Amino acid sequence: MSAASLQDARVRLAGRLVLDQVSLCLEPGELVALLGPNGSGKSTTIKAALGLLPLEAGEARLGDVPLRALGPRERGRRASYLPQTRRAVWSIEARDLVALGRFAYGSAPYERLSPADRAAVDEALERCDAADLARRGVDTLSGGEQARVHLARALAAGAPALLADEPAAALDPRHQYEAMALLRAEADSGRGVLVALHDLHAARRWADRVVVLDAGRIAAQGAPGEALDAGVLAQVFGVREGEGGFVPD
Numbered sequence: 193m194s195a196a197s198l199q200d201a202r203v204r205l206a207g208r209l210v211l212d213q214v215s216l217c218l219e220p221g222e223l224v225a226l227l228g229p230n231g232s233g234k235s236t237t238i239k240a241a242l243g244l245l246p247l248e249a250g251e252a253r254l255g256d257v258p259l260r261a262l263g264p265r266e267r268g269r270r271a272s273y274l275p276q277t278r279r280a281v282w283s284i285e286a287r288d289l290v291a292l293g294r295f296a297y298g299s300a301p302y303e304r305l306s307p308a309d310r311a312a313v314d315e316a317l318e319r320c321d322a323a324d325l326a327r328r329g330v331d332t333l334s335g336g337e338q339a340r341v342h343l344a345r346a347l348a349a350g351a352p353a354l355l356a357d358e359p360a361a362a363l364d365p366r367h368q369y370e371a372m373a374l375l376r377a378e379a380d381s382g383r384g385v386l387v388a389l390h391d392l393h394a395a396r397r398w399a400d401r402v403v404v405l406d407a408g409r410i411a412a413q414g415a416p417g418e419a420l421d422a423g424v425l426a427q428v429f430g431v432r433e434g435e436g437g438f439v440p441d
């Protein structure tokens with residue numbers, strides 16, 4: 193049973209077809225990198241898989257159940273989401289924001305969480321190197337600090353599927369590495385992890401599989417070493433491998 197899946201998904205936004213015939217199965221224990229140029233449909237795919245955008249055609253499932261048959265709490269038990277835009281503009285403590293990750297088990301501020309939920313929040317903050325930020329107002333944190341707290345919220349949910357939209361954006365090199373290592377560890381512990389990324393090197397390093405989107409359709413998929421070949425790099429991303437990194441083709 194897959195952790196999350198899309199079958200022949202089609203999404204239209206403001207009259208424009210932005211996803212078409214996208215099928216994707218996220219298996220327990222794998223980290224899948226969702227790649228593609230700006231506007232290719234990565235965020236839309238993640239939102240569609242979570243039921244945050246309506247499908248014009250096709251089906252989304254969490255576990256073996258169609259999304260339409262699941263209420264919000266059951267969806268929250270099955271999948272956690274790290275959105276691309278994650279600026280908090282209201283003043284709550286970081287640990288209360290992470291506690292929101294436990295909403296599917298009965299939402300409460302940190303002070304009123306059960307010991308098990310509190311432990312999940314503390315552990316997630318610790319793993320994201322954010323324990324020292326726990327009592328800070330999230331609106332007082334730097335962009336990267338906020339990103340680590342939001343990642344902790346997504347981890348605290350402990351759901352079988354974890355869908356993260358550019359989790360390493362705004363992070364410094366060490367925290368970028370650590371965030372990807374954390375997501376890898378989540379996959380190794382049995383979760384299905386889907387990560388939208390721009391960093392092709394990171395995809396090669398961390399992902400079991402890549403899915404490459406181009407203009408709302410799947411252009412390539414497979415093991416990173418095979419799917420990210422010279423043709424896909426040139427045709428989809430307009431780059432080639434040069435000395436020291438990717439350069440415009």
Ligand SMILES: Nc1ncnc2c1ncn2[C@@H]1O[C@H](COP(=O)(O)OP(=O)(O)OP(=O)(O)O)[C@@H](O)[C@H]1O
Pocket residue numbers: 205206208210228229230231232233234235236237276
């Ligand atoms: N609310 C909306 N209304 C109309 N079009 C939208 C809307 N949201 C996204 N789009 C369009 O859908 C397409 C896919 O957007 P999406 O955010 O999924 O791309 P992405 O691959 O995540 O891009 P990026 O790498 O820039 O984050 C883009 O052309 C975008 O302009």
